[in-house]
Amino acid sequence: MSGLETGAEVAMEVRNCLAIVLAAGEGTRMRSTHPKVLHAIAGKTLLAHVLAAVAEADVGTIAVIVGPRQEEVAAEATRVCPAAITFVQHERRGTAHAVLAAKAAIGPAPDDLVIVYGDTPLIRPATLLRLRAALGGGAAVAVLGFRPADATGYGRLVMAGNELLAIREEADASTNERAIALCNGGMMALAGPHALAILERIGDHNRKHEFYLTDAVEVARGMKLGAVAVEVEEDEVRGINTKTQLAEAEAVAQQRLRQAALDAGVMLVAPETVFLSADTKFGSDVVVEPYVVFGEKVTVEDGAVIHSFSHLVGAHVGRRVSVGPFARLRPGTRLGDGARIGNFVEVKEAVVEAGAKANHLSYIGDASVGANANIGAGTITCNYDGSGKHRTEIGKDVFIGSNSALVAPVKIGAGAYIGTGSVITADVPADALALARARQVVKEGWATRLRGLRSLGKKKAPSRE
Numbered sequence: 351m352s353g354l355e356t357g358a359e360v361a362m363e364v365r366n367c368l369a370i371v372l373a374a375g376e377g378t379r380m381r382s383t384h385p386k387v388l389h390a391i392a393g394k395t396l397l398a399h400v401l402a403a404v405a406e407a408d409v410g411t412i413a414v415i416v417g418p419r420q421e422e423v424a425a426e427a428t429r430v431c432p433a434a435i436t437f438v439q440h441e442r443r444g445t446a447h448a449v450l451a452a453k454a455a456i457g458p459a460p461d462d463l464v465i466v467y468g469d470t471p472l473i474r475p476a477t478l479l480r481l482r483a484a485l486g487g488g489a490a491v492a493v494l495g496f497r498p499a500d501a502t503g504y505g506r507l508v509m510a511g512n513e514l515l516a517i518r519e520e521a522d523a524s525t526n527e528r529a530i531a532l533c534n535g536g537m538m539a540l541a542g543p544h545a546l547a548i549l550e551r552i553g554d555h556n557r558k559h560e561f562y563l564t565d566a567v568e569v570a571r572g573m574k575l576g577a578v579a580v581e582v583e584e585d586e587v588r589g590i591n592t593k594t595q596l597a598e599a600e601a602v603a604q605q606r607l608r609q610a611a612l613d614a615g616v617m618l619v620a621p622e623t624v625f626l627s628a629d630t631k632f633g634s635d636v637v638v639e640p641y642v643v644f645g646e647k648v649t650v651e652d653g654a655v656i657h658s659f660s661h662l663v664g665a666h667v668g669r670r671v672s673v674g675p676f677a678r679l680r681p682g683t684r685l686g687d688g689a690r691i692g693n694f695v696e697v698k699e700a701v702v703e704a705g706a707k708a709n710h711l712s713y714i715g716d717a718s719v720g721a722n723a724n725i726g727a728g729t730i731t732c733n734y735d736g737s738g739k740h741r742t743e744i745g746k747d748v749f750i751g752s753n754s755a756l757v758a759p760v761k762i763g764a765g766a767y768i769g770t771g772s773v774i775t776a777d778v779p780a781d782a783l784a785l786a787r788a789r790q791v792v793k794e795g796w797a798t799r800l801r802g803l804r805s806l807g808k809k810k811a812p813s814r815e
């Protein structure tokens with residue numbers, strides 16, 4: 351462990367912390383009807399990513415600033431972090447104004463006040479600790495700096511040696527200032543005892559007439575307090591203002607998740623083609639073939655193989671299960687150990703017990719499939735009657751012949767056989783055979799008679815009786 355981290359841990363023991371997450375912006379540059387911080391990367395909202403990082407840094411209190419009529423944002427904050435307090439910024443008058451919406455929480459002067467932007471989702475907890483360590487080292491303001499490939503839209507950090515003199519927003523920056531490579535990463539820590547005094551001195555003398563949090567640096571220096579910058583990699587502080595930046599952040603998040611999966615021993619054959627969610631969980635010796643998408647809430651247990659072109663959401667995949675290629679597992683799917691779900695099979699709200707198989711072209715929805723049952727190709731559970739959903743219960747060791755339709759609600763008893771092509775509308779007892787299809791009729795020599803009539807120039811076909 352490095353000296354800096356040790357220092358941060360020592361500081362943590364003695365300093366308490368309030369974190370404020372700014373999430374009241376309108377996000378007009380996203381060109382969306384949804385609040386910006388509710389857009390998702392890796393299956394999780396931007397706000398949830400930020401809150402998870404903040405919570406992991408073990409801060410005492412978390413305050414989230416939301417805009418007026420942003421109940422959805424407040425609800426997401428409390429869903430992810432039930433202890434979070436939300437404050438409403440009634441008018442959007444800038445980032446410093448937004449922080450002051452939580453004045454009631456800042457008043458009691460925590461040792462450290464950390465301010466994080468809700469649109470900067472790739473931030474790591476360790477970085478929060480580095481900022482706090484800078485306060486522990488005596489600075490009144492610590493700002494996260496980074497050197498973006500493209501600085502457009504970011505505030506520039508004006509430095510003199512190791513001291514941070516000012517942050518200049520792009521719109522207000524001179525040509526020389528715009529040439530500065532070190533930019534504001536959108537995260538700041540203020541020494542709690544000075545925080546309120548600094549924030550209340552910030553004015554709106556700038557091109558947009560907003561109260562910029564970034565002015566905290568110059569205000570603090572005017573009060574003879576020190577400001578420093580803590581530098582991080584660009585990937586951690588990518589601010590999301592546009593759909594392009596959202597896609598770029600998704601790429602970074604995917605890269606991190608793939609690396610974490612590989613490090614944990616998951617075999618991703620072509621990692622760059624696999625899409626994961628922040629909450630995807632893998633056991634050991636799992637193999638994921640190229641082009642697989644994992645949506646939210648998927649768990650894959652030891653030794654399972656997910657073949658190419660499969661799409662999984664809200665599914666639990668048991669040990670040594672084989673899924674795909676071209677399988678779709680929808681929410682509520684639970685596959686028992688050794689089950690097999692093959693190509694062009696869709697499963698939804700269904701438990702498939704250990705060793706059961708549906709290898710080809712099936713829909714299994716609102717169903718239970720007993721252990722070792724065999725679902726033939728083309729079997730469909732007809733779960734929807736136009737108004738309500740109904741369940742299909744298939745017992746253990748059942749054999750369903752290909753191309754059968756099971757019209758729910760219906761139960762197939764353990765060990766029963768269903769003849770191929772059946773339309774099953776009534777329950778089938780255990781160990782019975784059910785056939786629900788027209789009987790085959792064979793007319794010997796019929797085709798020969800047809801050809802005979804044709805050769806005589808007759809248009810009529812022979813009788814079918």
Ligand code: UD1
Nearest residue numbers: 372373374375442443444445448468469504505534536589
């Ligand atoms: C901000 C910084 C900029 C930095 C960049 C990093 C300021 C003035 N500028 O610019 O120096 O380089 O982030 O990504 O801080 N918000 C509110 N209420 C408001 C305004 C904003 O809650 O009145 C929230 C937004 O929801 C967002 C965050 O504050 O989560 C930042 O606002 P945004 O408009 O994205 O600032 P940037 O222009 O990106």
Ligand code: MG
Nearest residue numbers: 469589590591
């Ligand atoms: Mg931004």
